[in-house]
Each structure stands twice: as C-alpha cells, then as structure tokens.
Amino acid sequence: MHSLIASPFLDQHVLVRPGSRGGALLPEARYDELRALDPGEPAPPWLVEAIGGQWAELDVADQFLGEFLLVRQPSTWGYGKASWEINLGCNYKCKQCYLGLKMNAGMPWEDKRHCLDIMADAGVLFLQVTGGEPTIDKDFLKAYRYAWDLGMMITVSTNGSLLWKENILRTFREYPPYRVTVSMYGAKKAGYDELTQREGAWDMFVQGMNAARHARLPLRMSIVVTDDNGNEEQAMQDLCKSWDVEYEVFTNMTPTIYGGGEVLTAQSKEHLRLRKTFTGCNAGHTFFHMDPHGLVSICKIGRDDQISLPHEGIEGLARLGEIADRLMLxxxxxxxxxxxxxxxxxxxxxxxxxxxxxxxxxxxxxxxxxxx
Structure with missing residues (x-):
C-alpha cells in the first residue's frame, strides 16, 4: 500500500502524500527515473532527502520503492482534476440545495469502477467525491478505496452526519483522504434541524464532527449562510475556530441544476455578496464533472451536451473542450x-x-x- 504518489499533474510532475496538503515538484528527469526503477529497488538518495524535507515523520531510507511509492503513468488527455456525484440522494432536505430533487440513483458497481479507470487514464490526480450525500451510497467505501488504489488524492464533500460510523473512520484512517470538506448549516440545534428539514440532524453533525476531529481527519468547513441561519454566521465561524478547523463562508444561493428558482428564496439579502469579476476557467479542458449516471460535463453548472463515459469511453472526452468553449459564449x-x-x-x-x-x-x- 502506497504512502506517496509520484504523478504527472497538468504540465508538471509532483510528489504528493494522501492525507497531506503538502507536496513537492519533481523535475521531469527525476519522474522518468522513478518510472524506470524496479519496485524492488531501494529508494534513491535524492528521493529519501526530498521526502525527509517535506515530511520529516516519514522515513523511507530502508524501504524498497514498491513498499511506499505509487508511480502513476503519463496521460495524453491532460485532465488533472475531476468531481463526481456518486449519488444525488441525501439524508437531509436542505432548503437551499442546488441539486433540487435528491433521488437515490446511479450506476451499478461495474460501471462506477470502469469510470474510475477512465478518470485515472485521463490523468485525474485530484478527485472530489460528492453527492447528494456521498457516504449514504451503497458503493461509497468500495469506490473510495478503488480510487485511492488508483493513486487519486480524494476530497470527500459531506454533511458530516455519518462520519462517526466506524467503517468510514477505519477506511479514512487506513486510506487517508486529501481532504474532508464538511458543509455547516448552523450553530444551534433548532436552526440546524429547521434548515436541513431533518429532526436530529444537528446531533448527527456534532457526533460526526467529534469523531472526525478525534480521528484527526484533514477537515475543512463550508459555512452555508441563508436567510434562516444568517444570524448565526459569526457563531458558526466561532465554532470552527474553537475546533481549530479551517473554513470558508458561502452566502450566495444559486438556482438548481435544472434552472429552478425555488431555492433562491433561501437567499439572505443582507448576506448577498458581490462576486469577483469572472476571468475564465479551465472547465472542460483540465477539469470535468461526472454525475451519478456517468454523464460527463464541463463542470457542476454547465451540464449541457453531456458525454456518457460508460458508453463512449475515454475517447468521448475529446469533445469536451469544444463543448466548454461553446457553453462559455x-x-x-x-x-x-x-x-x-x-x-x-x-x-x-x-x-x-x-x-x-x-x-x-x-x-x-x-x-x-x-x-x-
């Protein structure tokens, strides 16, 4: 089982570690050297030094390469990141959710595995697994472990309600995620349960956060501010600070992925913030999104002209750049x-x-x- 990954990433080559935010750039010649080495050979001195400089607690001097390092192969497709809605189902019914109707639906396991293989072949190093609530999907842990074994740095976006479950904690301890991003909907039980429209949601959230913090998961909070909980914005920030967990605040509501405006009523006018000028992005060119049925789009928002990854395979991605350019017009x-x-x-x-x-x-x- 690897504890480090050497991989191409866009126009660079990197050395990264699951569970760690840090990393190191590798000269192309060093990456090529690692590709050529046999897994049964000891780590070259320059690699031992580089690892010690970035992760002092990791000593690989007496280990063979194959015992700690996964070397990913180059890809001609040029995709470094992807996001995947493993399932749109959720155990909450949040008033502001941009997904609209949240229904349990998705691909059978074999198609999920096939799509993850394609993602790896396309060069995806950083994968966000989201939903709905991803942890309620019957194949979540299996898919997470499979993506991890492929050498992906995985971010799990969750409401945190099930992070206390031992099978999830055990998997995250043994196969560390890059990050666990937890959405936060309030600082008090009454308001939290009201916004999520789930009695007991606050208790599940707190239980999950206590377990995640105890397990030292790499946490990051997404504070969602709406008309219902706007008066708790500072309290939510204070709670994150007391937990010593970094956070980001989101205040602007967006329509559903179907263009529905029903969720916009959750917008707090007092918290509507001016966005920065949009200067472009690489959606569809170096990044893509996949929904629960394996339909690939340029991102979570621009879902027109989707490509069926299970049916078209990796060759279907060749059309994604042109689709992205057209949708941006x-x-x-x-x-x-x-x-x-x-x-x-x-x-x-x-x-x-x-x-x-x-x-x-x-x-x-x-x-x-x-x-x-």
Missing part, C-alpha cells in the same frame, strides 16, 4: 452586452439564473447598477 440576453468582460459569473451560471427568473442583482452587473 454569451448567448440570449447576454449577447451584445455593453459591459461584457466584467461579468461576475460564468455564462452557464448566468443561464441558470435567467432560467430561474432571478433578480439581476443576484448575478449581473446591470442589476448592480439598478440596485444602486
């Missing part, structure tokens, strides 16, 4: 915009807001002018 009410280039959201997200008939101020600079 300004169309509809955004074509001919006089302040184009200063947008605060990408074109696919703007399209969702337009379909949801959201107020311009929620997503468009023209709305900011009117509001002013």
């Amino acid at each position: 300004r169309t509809g009410d955004c074509s001919g915009c006089t302040i184009a280039g200063t947008c605060r959201v990408c074109r696919p997200l703007a399209k969702h807001y337009q379909e949801a008939k959201a107020p311009l101020a929620a997503y468009c600079r023209h709305g900011e002018k009117k509001a002013g």
